[in-house]
Amino acid sequence: MTTTTVTPSVSREFLLEVQQQSQQNILRCYQCGKCSAGCPLAYAMDLSPRRVMRAVQLGLADYVLGCTSIWICVSCETCSVRCPREIDIARVMESLRMISIDKGFSPAEKEVETFHRVFLDVIEKRGRAFETELVASYSMGGLGTLKTSIANISLLPGMISKGKMALAPPNASGVDEVKKIFAKVREIEQRKTSGGSE
């Protein structure tokens, strides 16, 4: 264990960033733990959702941005709908993921982050999720670990034989519009970051 030094300047800055991004008042959290009690995945996290909230309250950015919890969270919203302080905890988790990407943190759950990236790549390219390509490029592109790749590939024959894998890619006429949306979102985000330095 280590001793954490808590100073006003450090704790304020990160807390405000998370509050701004998530539109939630994290200081309302009184650490009752109902989020963690109901979270189906808390057992697999290194910090329970309650501890994530606590770390944000104290402004411990490195501590919380490097944790596995924010990537294991699947946004099932159980915590958010039951929170007695009406904090949308799932939204806070989402914000922490985005901040962690922005700040260039290496995701503690690399696979999860990779999956989301590949998924969005497929959508940008095809307009719709093409599961066959998704499984293939996620598993065989060397992005996942060997173990998960083998596990995923081992499902393929079954899926194909059950007709659960389409062999031809989807044909969405809206794909051009989707490409534009991706481009525009990137442009707006670019504008935001460069706008800040102006």
Add this chain to the structure above:
Amino acid sequence: MARIGVFLCYCGTNIGGVVNIPRVAEAAKAMPEVVFVQDNKYTCSEPGQLEIRNAIVDNSLDRVVIGCCSPRMHEKTYRKAVESAGLNPYLLEIANLREHCSWVHGDDKERATSKAIELVKMAVAKVSRHESLFPKEVPVTKRALVIGGGVAGIQAALDIANSGYEVVLVEKQPTIGGRMSQLDKTFPTLDCSACILTPKMVDVAQHPNIRLITCAQVSKIKGFVGNFEIDILRRAKKVDETICTGCGVCMTKCLVRTPSEFDLGMRDRSAIYIPFPQAIPLKAVIDTEHCGHFQYLKARQEGKDVPDCNICQQTCPAEAVRYEEEDEIITERFGAIVVATGFKTFDHSAYGEFGSGRYPDVISSLQLERLMSASGPTSGEILRPSDKTHPKTVVFVSCVGSRDDNKGRSYCSKICCMYMAKQSIMLKEHDPDVQSYIFYIDIRAGGKDFDEFAQRAQDEYGVLYLRGRISKIVQDGKKLIVYGEDSLLGHPVQIPADMVVLATGVEPNDGAPELAQILNVSYDTHNFFVEAHPKLRPVETQTDGIFLAGCAVGPRDIPESVAHGSAAAVKVTALFSRDTLTTDPMVSTIDQMRCVGCLACAEVCPFNAIEPQVLRDGRVVASVNESLCKGCGLCVATCRSGCANLKGFTLQQLLAEVNSLWR
């Protein structure tokens, strides 16, 4: 021409150190109608007051201005001083030279002095328009109404009655006793709730000064402090309570079975019933909603054929059953009212994640009290509702309907931490094999011997406290799986339990806001009544003569409720110790010659102090009841014809102050 005397106080150096008093005095001498000016080191001191008195007499002054500290500080003192000189005490005006001048303008003595001169000028201008005001005397009806017969109301009624005054105690239920009568033991002493409460209930029944009206509620109020006229709606009991002996034969004969309110549905009662064996009054009532006879009457009206039942009437040895009895309105006069309407517990069906009441073995803490009570549905044996077995693992869940914005209950219910400790101890006393777990957020054990008691639950009785709010209960065969987090450990935990007790919070009884509206007293967003001042006037309301006691104001435990009942009683007896009441003369007046009778004033009046009055020529005009008026002046600013005015703050007085600034 008035003869105004101006007295200027140095207040040591508090005023004199900043404001140049001699210059103010010089300026004052030149002000219109001022005939005498004097300064003093401390005007409020004994010799200072004497000087004012002498100056008034010696110089035949008829108006007084004192330049000193805030009127909120010494206005009463100076009024007495002025009165002692034979002048009407309301012919006084204070210029606030300290809080509003010297203390806030210490950085600029020159400006402070010229401001002080203007403040005195304003006071002089205003006082020259003052009139003598005379408080009114109204007689006091020395009878008290206590609404609610829980322990707070019982205490208030007994204390008032013991002081020699008549009391009417009105209770909505068929019996007095309130929540306390449902409890088994009390914390932190573990004495038996019934054993300490029932003697008090009997005292109420037997007290010559107390009249008890059950199945009743207040429906209308008129009048004001000392002279309330109140309508009490008494619902028909369909049993003549003067004849009923409480023998209970009817209850054994009645064919109907419906869940008992007193036992929170854990036992059935008959349609004609006495809520519990120690009920006061020990008289039967008929629940017309479930009674066979009344269902027959209703069905007949709808043209349906249902067999009639009048078995209770036929079998009652005292022949006390009166199906034809009607509701009645009892109108009585009272001098004071104590509101002690108490609380109910939060309905946990709002928590879907805890099963919304779907799981029979998830019970409320009050249901557990009934299970533990020797006179309860299981005669004090703790059996789970589903299969009547002895639960060995019991999980308590705190803050159900407390500290939860999600459920609209942001406040702490205060008593739950302690009653959970009590109940877990009692479970162990009942059955040494029971292991209790308590999920808590904070242990709030502030009170005499409270923390020691909660500690004892842990170190002597082995109750395990887990810090965390649970998120879900799932029925798994005969077990209930409780999902929580031990937040001290930082891990999710689950406990397979035989029974789960939800520590449901405190909320105001049904009908509290409706009663508050009838009585015209305020209530908060949670429907608790609001005190006149949360610290210094905890049992008063903003309406004179209406007092509060017990949990109607907010969550509190038994000793606090009893103390508040006594405190309210003291306020009532203090009021009754006088034969008449003096009313503040700074009230509204209506110039009835100019009044057009639009009654916009009556509409805005927060105290219902303005009523229409029909003049002899048939004209309707507004009329102020000076005993009800609190002098806010809302009517004055509302009046379109300019006929309303507020004594002490008349339009002329306020304008004189404004005008003096440019004269």
Add this chain to the structure above:
Amino acid sequence: MPGAYAYYPGCTQESSAKEYGESTKLVCEELGIELHEIDGWTCCGASSAHTTNHLLSVALPTRDLQAAQEMDMPVAVICAMCYSRLKYASHELRDPKTLALVNEVIEKDFQNTTQVLHLLEILDKERIPVRKSLKRLKVVCYYGCILARPKKVTQFDDEENPQIMDRLVSNLGATSIDWGFKTECCGASLTLSRRDLVRDLSHRVLVAAKQAGADCIVVACPMCHSNLDMQQEGIAQQHGDQADMPIIYFTQLVGLSLGLSTEQLMFDRHFVDPRPMLREKGVI
């Protein structure tokens, strides 16, 4: 009253959840509910956009809502994830600033007046002419995590104890068993990346259903289906107990009661074949 809807099938209908899409079409045809597939519909962004890019997660579903706006019909959705994303977008777009920004992104003029309905909500108002009663069938309804949550966004049903699917299966003559896992999560989007966790979560659901005495689990989400059905073999490997629990879409159940054949309803595509169980219960 059967109505006309702008139909948003969702990506999985083209592959892993083809039986869900097909049974939906057949059932709606039988009931006279008109489904007009939104021309050129694209992906809602699913949890990946939601997880990593807020603006994108609103803009992608808005494109589809906008397409439906031009059709001037309420949107009918069958996938719980798509439903959640479309509902969430509508909810976010109530803020005029967000609406303006998103309109800038999609280069359209979306008004945010389009209603989004899950097929369960549509069927709830429908009288279903049951031709074959499912009366010997005991089921548990599994809503998954995002169909009913959060209520302020979806306005779907009670978020802790939804009833809409239980009502439906009861109307078909089946017995719906009350259980505690209606809205627990199956692991959702972690399927490919953290399969171990998905198997833990789905295992809990399968065990609970088994203990409740259910013959099968009825679902309304392709992801729930694939996690519970396709993974059952793997779950057995990871946890050492074989559930053999058929997972059936509610549309397939409605189809059975309308007298559609198992071939039409594509039961052969399930990893855990429901047909032996259905035969035993006298349904087929």
Add this chain to the structure above:
Amino acid sequence: MAVEFEPKIVGFLCNWCSYAGADMAGTSRLCYPSNIRIIRVPCSGRVDPLIIIKSFQRGADGVLIAGCHPGDCHYTEGNYYARRRFAMLAPFLEYTGIERERFRVEWVSAAEGKRFSNVVTSFTDQIAKLGPRQARIGKEELV
């Protein structure tokens, strides 16, 4: 400029909250500009729009009304009436040529001495910036 502008501000303070708040500013020795002349009224609901108009008519450069915070009125609802009444008055004042900024309604509790001092300071600064009143209502004579 030869003489610096010294605005004259009339303040109507309710007895229970704001007057006590002003007392609290004094007890805490919180200095503020001396331009305000405080008139005590029982409630902000007592303040007749007529008195405000008259104050401007007499030559006030600014008028401040201060009462209990909404919900805290000593008379339960006087300040709500005041709030509505003055919301109506402000545009009327503007119509007569008195800038909206010269009239302010504030809620100051008995405990908010600091707040009272801040309110007076900022209001006085605001009036000083506006300069002497140009518009005149009718003949500014004694009533």
